[in-house]
Amino acid sequence: MPQRYMENASHSWTNNSVRLILSPSMEAxxxxxxxxxxxxxxxxxxxxxxxxxLPSYLVVYTVSGEGKLxxxxxxxxxxxxxxxxxxxxAHQHYRATGSEHWEFAWVHFYGGASxxxxxxxxxxxxxxxxLQRDSPVLGYMQCLIDxxxxxTVHTELYGAKVLTDLATELVISAHVQASDAKAVPAYLADMIREMERRCSETIRLDELARSFALSxxxxxxEFKKHIGMSPNEYLIYLRIVRAKELLKYTAKPVAAIAEEVGVDNVSHFINLFKxxxxxxxxxFRKKWTTASG
Structure with a gap:
């Protein structure tokens, strides 16, 4: 049974406020x-x-004043x-607080990859x-209003592009802040260069940690916090990237490529790749050969 929509509100906003209620096309x-x-x-x-x-995602950006969520x-x-x-x-309740105006831009959106x-x-x-003062987020939201x-006939297509830019910026900003890192620590940067240099070799995690005086x-x-994956996952990533290069630009057999990127068992390599x-x-090779032919 569908869940019943619920809304309560007090529409205490100024006359110069903007609210656009839209009716997207079936194509959109x-x-x-x-x-x-x-x-x-x-x-x-x-x-x-x-x-x-309500089947919708909502972004609210505070420009000035104060609210509560x-x-x-x-x-x-x-x-x-x-x-x-x-x-x-999910249930939500947001409101103006304080004695001054709560000024904010907002957008409800849905569909596609939302x-x-x-x-x-x-x-x-x-x-x-x-967000930082120079974040492009408010500009994206103002662009959607404009x-x-x-x-015009192209509004929905342009709107989808701006929404994608907005959502991408939010995800990137969230991940940067969640990692609590402005830059990858120097020892991890050195470790990554070492892994890139030796990605075709057998690299044991114990030995790698010991060489950098870490447990x-x-x-x-720390690797997962700053890089977003484990050292082993990153090593596999490096090997797959190198394998793709060899598949696209050489005629070497798959078994030879597996060995060259550091995977001894060709069946295991095929499973990792797929x-x-x-x-x-x-x-993958056939797809790229056909595309470039």
Missing amino acids: KSAFMYVQEVGYFWTHPPYFTERQH DYGGHSFTLGPHSLFFIDCM RHYYDSYAKKGDPLLQ LHEQK KYHLIR AREGLTPLA
Whole structure:
């Protein structure tokens, strides 16, 4: 049985606020990420919105003033240059607080790859993100307003492009902040260069950790934190990248390529390659030979 949509709200926003309610075409709904609603509000207490069970993703970017968000059992303060990115199927309650206007840009969107972008963003653990003043996010949201205020035959296609840029920026910003790292530590950068140089050799994790005066478990934790994968996964990545180069630009047999990239068992190499590329090595070679022929 479908879950019933619920919404309560107090529409306390100024007359110069912008709210665009859109009706996407069937083509947009079937193929693109598309805007459902978009706007720019100057609000004041008692402004609030409470809802649940809406098939939509919502981004709200605070320009000035202060708001509050209750979501996922937690409460978040919304100050200048902060935003939240939420799934509106879950219960949410956000509101203006303080004595001044809460000024914010917002967009509801859905479709296409929106679920994948949201899931990737949500891995950071909470919906709140604090952005730098020079972040392009507000510009993307203002661009969506401009696009849909002056609708043309290309609006939905351009809108999908801007939404993709917006969602990509949010995911990248979330991952950078979640890793708590402005740069990869020097010892990891050295280790990566060592792995790239020796990727065709047998590299044992214990020996690698010892050569950098680290425990194996600390190495795994720090590597995954900064690089996004374990040392072993990164080594496999390097080998697959090298194998793709050899498959595309040489006529070497698959068994020889497997050995050259450091995988002794050709069956294991084929399985590794297919799991990551969705094709066997020979199918990958044929695809690229056909494309370049």
